Every structure is written in C-alpha cells, then in structure tokens.
Amino acid sequence: MSRHATQVGIVGAGPAGLLLGHLLHLNGIDSVIVENRSREYVIDRVRAGVLEQGTVDLMQAMGVDAGLQRSGLRHDGLYISFNGRRHRIDLAGLTGGKAITVYGQNEVVRDLIDARVGTGRPLYFDAKDVSVGDLDSTTPSVRFHHDGTDHDLRCDFIAACDGFHGICRPSIPDGVLTIYERLYQFGWLGILAEAPPSSDELVYTLHERGFALFSMRSPTVTRLYLQVPPDEPIEHWSDEAIWNEMLRRMTTRDGWTPNIGRIIQKSVTPMRSFVAAPMRHGRLFLAGDAAHIVPPTGAKGLNLAASDVLVLGRALKAFYERGRADWLDEYSDVCLRRVWKAQRFSWWMTSTLHRSPDETAFDHQRQIADLDYLTSSHAAMTSLAEQYVGLPMEVSFESVGL
Ligand code: FAD
Ligand code: PHB
Secondary structure, three states: OEEEEEEEEEEOOOHHHHHHHHHHHHOOOOEEEEOOOOHHHHHHOOOOOEEOHHHHHHHHHOOOOHHHHHHOEEEOOEEEEEOOEEEEEOHHHHOOOOOEEEOOHHHHHHHHHHHHHHHOOOEEOOOEEEEEEOOOOOOOEEEEEEOOEEEEEEEEEEEEOOOOOOOOHHHOOOOOOEEEEEEEEEEEEEEEEEOOOOOOOOEEEEEOOEEEEEEEEEOOEEEEEEEEOOOOOHHHOOHHHHHHHHHHHHOOOOOOOOOOOEEEEEEEEEEEEEEEEOOEEOOEEEOHHHOEEOOHHHOOHHHHHHHHHHHHHHHHHHHHHHOOOHHHHHHHHHHHHHHHHHHHHHHHHHHHHOOOOOOOHHHHHHHHHHHHHHHHOHHHHHHHHHHHOOOOOOOOOHHHOO
C-alpha cells in the first residue's frame, strides 16, 4: 500500500478535472489527478466541439490556448434551417463581438494533458477500483490500484470530475442529493466524415423527418448529427443510409447540401437533462458532468464544466490563501444559477428542433412558429445569440489570479 497526501484529489481527467488541475497549479495548490481510462482512450473519445467565448477566454488566460489559437475555427454566426430555408443568426453582431470557437473536445483534452505533464504534477491513467471515502472528515480519501500498487491518497478536498457515469456522485449517502431529471424520446447518431465542410458555420435543421445538425472539426473534416430513437443500434445504419438521411434532412431549396466523404467514426448517444443538487457533500465537490448533463443541442456541457471549475478554483484559492470557507459554502449555489439557465436553454433548443413521437399537429405548428419568430425578430435572435455564445461566468478571472 502506497500512502500519500495532496491538497486536492481530482477524480477524472476529462475537461473538468484537467482544467481544475491546471488552475490550481497556477495558484500553487497541489493536486493529484486519477483517471480510470488510458491516455489514448481519453484523447480519442469524440464528443463536444463548440467552445463559448468565455471558455476560450479562460483557456487563453490560463495559457493553454496554443492549439486553440492555431486550429480553432472562430464562428461569428450560425444557421437555423426549417421549411427548406437557412436563416443566419449573426452571433457577433448581436452580442457586441462575441463568437464561438469550434475546436474538438479531444484536442482540448490533449492540450490540457500536455500542460499537466509539463507541470510535473501527478496524473495517473489506467487507475483501477477507484473509490472515495471519509467525505465528512477533514481528510477524505481517494483509493485506487495502479500498476500493481494500492494507493491511499489523503486529501483536504476531493473534486469529483468523473463524469455522469463516475463513482463519486453514487458515493454520496442516500437522501443528501435531490435529483432533477428529464429523458427525451430521441438520441443523436453522430458521424465524422472526411469531407470539407460545405458551410463555414453550423446549421441546425428541423425537418419533417426530424432534427439534423451540420458541424465540423477542421477544413477537411465534417461532423454531422441526426435525430434517431434513443436506443437505435448503430449497426442498423449503413454508411449509405446515413448519407441518404443526412442529405434528405439538410439539403435546402437553394441547393445547399453537405459534402459527402468517407465516414471515419459513427455512434449513437441518448439524451437527458440532469441536475444533482447540492453540488457538494462534506469535502467532496461535484463539477461538470458528474453534477449535471444537458442535451447537446445547446452545446453547453463542456462549457458548464469550465464555469464550475472557475467557481471551484476561486473557492479553493481563497481557502488556502486567506482561510476563507464562505466561497466553498457558496460553490453549489453559484454554479447552479448558471447551470439552470443552461439547462433551460438546452431544453428549449432541443424541444424546438426535434420531433417527438407523441407530438400533435399543434405541437409541430408551434415549433415552426417558434422558429419563424426566432429568425424574424431582432429581440429573439439577440436572446439566442447571448445564450449560445455563453452567459457571463459567475465569477471573475481575477478571483482565480488570472
Ligand atoms: P467527462 O468528459 O465525462 O470526463 C470525466 C472523466 O472521468 C473521463 O475521462 C472518465 O473516463 C473519468 N472517469 C469516469 N469514471 C471514473 C472513475 N471511476 N475513476 C476515475 N476516472 C473516472 N458540450 C459542449 O460544451 N459543446 C458541444 O458541442 C457538445 N457536444 C456534445 C456532443 C456529444 C455527442 C456528447 C456526448 C456530448 C457533447 N457535449 C458538448 C458534452 C461534453 O462532452 C461534456 O459535457 C464534457 O465532456 C464534460 O466534461 P467532464 O470533464 O465533466 O466529464
Ligand atoms: C459538435 O460539433 O460536435 C456539436 C456542435 C453543436 C452542438 C453539439 C455538438 O450543439
């Protein structure tokens, strides 16, 4: 048994865990990151692609934006498509110059792993049997098995950054958390294709046959999504069937259509909205997907992970530098304010752009009217734009020493 100690034990090396580790490092606070998957698995996992303006600014302020500056694609607008027509929403024009940046989550994670390795601070991949305990005490523990050795890591605090299926949230005793959850009757079939994007900006489509989304990863790789039933087996979809359905839903009357190319990755993801509150038990703090899940239509998940980390970073810095515990006590409330607004936005984008099996003709006409209003009203477009580029972070960069 190897016994060691750190200030903050971080479970999970996704965006939340890695960003927190680096923010703590910049403030001279020790951490150990424990991840149960391999480095390759964590980097290769294809997920989010859209970074809010505030997430980009945070990565820049933290000095982990070299890759982002080199290959991130800044988008000043996006398209909403329905009834065969695309309508542009001028994100930058409506928000005083804010934009989103398309940069794959796997690139974000790769850059953050490189930064972590550069600091020389511990990051364990392939940790087995990870567990957390003594959460009510002042020395909670993270236990795990790594490379033939059992580890007992004593911490001042534990950051639960282990995603929705992690072990930290289930380690909180029954009755502590209130769970708010909503499941949807559809999922997304997502593909990566070797095809130059045929639009410079994202296209969100509501078609009679369901939702479709046009996105990208680089000047040569297109990322596309299709609404399908939540439990749809991916084997039911040949590449030809995927392209037929993508083109059918996305092609607009003016002839705009995605470029076709070799499909290099495909998978189906179910969708849910989920919040666990409070985001804290004793000395365990939940951050990112461990505490909340949004359906991907609003592109908010990774960005919420970043805003949680900023709030937690501020609280831990104030605790270590000034002995202040009040920001630790406020952590959950401060995060949840922003989380619920993102939940509302993601639910609205999802329910406005997808077709539900039990919807009525009235519901569908209301969706069309919603989109017609959205794309013709300056006020409605401004509201969408300010939420899509990201509502303000709840705490300042100065409060975390940036
Ligand atoms: P995760 O990325 O899930 O990281 C958790 C880490 O903990 C993982 O590395 C995991 O292996 C590890 N872990 C799990 N269990 C254990 C354990 N027992 N011990 C140790 N480690 C453990 N968000 C956006 O902002 N924009 C988008 O455009 C977007 N698109 C998406 C598209 C899809 C198809 C999907 C599925 C998601 C999308 N998201 C998007 C959501 C985004 O990917 C997540 O919100 C984000 O990954 C959350 O980061 P996290 O660090 O909290 O959790
Ligand atoms: C993506 O590019 O993967 C992406 C873009 C927008 C979303 C979700 C995912 O809403």
